[in-house]
Amino acid sequence: MSRIRRCLRISGWKSTHCIVSIRILTIVGARPQFIKSAPVSRAFKNIGIQEFVVHTGQHYDPEMSAVFFEELDLPKPYAILECGGLQRDEMIDKIVADLRPIIAEIAPQYVLVFGDTNSTLAGALAAEKQGIPIIHVEAGLRSFNDEMPEEWNRIQTDELSHILFTPSAAADENIVDEGFLSPHQRAVNVGDTMFDAVQMFSPFARHRKAMGELEWFQKPFALATLHRMENVKHPERLKERISTLNELHRHGIPVWMPLHPSTRNEVEKAGVEIAFNTSPPVGYLEMLWAIQQCAIVITDSGGLQKEAYFLGKHCITLRNETEWVELVDIGANALYPLGSTEPLSHKVSSMLNQPLPEETPYGSGDAALQIAQFLLEQGS
Numbered sequence: 001m002s003r004i005r006r007c008l009r010i011s012g013w014k015s016t017h018c019i020v021s022i023r024i025l026t027i028v029g030a031r032p033q034f035i036k037s038a039p040v041s042r043a044f045k046n047i048g049i050q051e052f053v054v055h056t057g058q059h060y061d062p063e064m065s066a067v068f069f070e071e072l073d074l075p076k077p078y079a080i081l082e083c084g085g086l087q088r089d090e091m092i093d094k095i096v097a098d099l100r101p102i103i104a105e106i107a108p109q110y111v112l113v114f115g116d117t118n119s120t121l122a123g124a125l126a127a128e129k130q131g132i133p134i135i136h137v138e139a140g141l142r143s144f145n146d147e148m149p150e151e152w153n154r155i156q157t158d159e160l161s162h163i164l165f166t167p168s169a170a171a172d173e174n175i176v177d178e179g180f181l182s183p184h185q186r187a188v189n190v191g192d193t194m195f196d197a198v199q200m201f202s203p204f205a206r207h208r209k210a211m212g213e214l215e216w217f218q219k220p221f222a223l224a225t226l227h228r229m230e231n232v233k234h235p236e237r238l239k240e241r242i243s244t245l246n247e248l249h250r251h252g253i254p255v256w257m258p259l260h261p262s263t264r265n266e267v268e269k270a271g272v273e274i275a276f277n278t279s280p281p282v283g284y285l286e287m288l289w290a291i292q293q294c295a296i297v298i299t300d301s302g303g304l305q306k307e308a309y310f311l312g313k314h315c316i317t318l319r320n321e322t323e324w325v326e327l328v329d330i331g332a333n334a335l336y337p338l339g340s341t342e343p344l345s346h347k348v349s350s351m352l353n354q355p356l357p358e359e360t361p362y363g364s365g366d367a368a369l370q371i372a373q374f375l376l377e378q379g380s
Contacts, residue, residue, distance in 0.1 A: 029119030140171025191363015252345030
């Protein structure tokens with residue numbers, strides 16, 4: 001398809017801009033990427049950028065996936081790949097192979113990837129093999145834990161990408177320190193698209209009965225999630241994490257956890273007893289509602305660390321390190337490593353007695369618009 005110049009009046013802009021139509025292939029495959037992509041897809045649609053979305057199926061549960069696409073008003077996927085349940089290398093190879101004819105058919109100006117999953121790296125590798133420039137949203141993050149596959153996914157994707165949209169000053173510093181940027185690469189700090197998403201969707205947050213009776217959520221409670229490989233794929237580590245949450249539930253503050261299917265499977269395999277309240281997985285709007293209602297968030301999720309901060313809640317991260325170092329630095333987040341001797345209930349009390357900082361290290365909530373505007377300028 002040839003580029004067609006046209007004029008669109010952009011909502012919220014003061015003037016009419018003549019733009020060049022751009023075709024972008026966006027790769028998503030997991031819940032955090034659905035959330036990060038929602039405001040970007042909306043900005044593309046409003047501005048007139050043509051977007052094609054491929055869902056790799058990396059974390060594919062038909063019911064959960066459909067709910068996210070519906071409630072976030074995401075574009076209907078151009079294709080859904082069947083890449084879930086595979087080991088990392090096998091999954092990446094399959095995604096790359098499956099994307100090859102799709103990229104050839106769409107002939108995009110860019111391939112856009114989010115975050116740090118296997119789908120992220122696979123999308124970048126597929127684009128690189130076919131000579132398509134790569135956009136990486138949420139570039140520059142580092143946990144400095146080489147045991148995490150996500151860390152390798154981040155590093156390799158950044159090195160392959162042509163446009164690196166970073167969410168924070170710390171991410172900028174990581175890219176500068178690594179010194180890999182070449183003349184054909186651009187790093188641009190736009191802020192965090194998850195901040196955009198929270199602002200966009202939090203007014204529509206909601207409770208569903210499957211989460212539990214509404215009355216239960218009217219008392220102080222801790223919202224907990226657990227899904228990271230380093231926590232759930234090792235039985236002894238999983239037992240330690242669950243035991244810690246059980247102790248908090250019994251002697252500190254009630255705990256509620258929407259239990260991911262893979263975590264539930266590992267819990268059953270390890271024969272671990274759960275004493276706290278659980279529910280089936282929830283959609284994004286339900287999770288936002290739970291964050292709004294809770295006293296504190298306890299998680300190993302990268303996204304929830306930020307969502308807690310954006311919604312004015314303290315967070316304890318069940319990991320030895322975090323890529324979101326800004327939140328630890330300003331006191332909004334605290335790490336709780338494996339082997340911690342301090343009871344989690346003491347850690348919760350300490351956090352709740354600290355005021356939340358007012359700093360905003362992730363931009364002003366217009367990251368998606370900045371991304372769209374930058375790409376328009378590149379294509380004009």
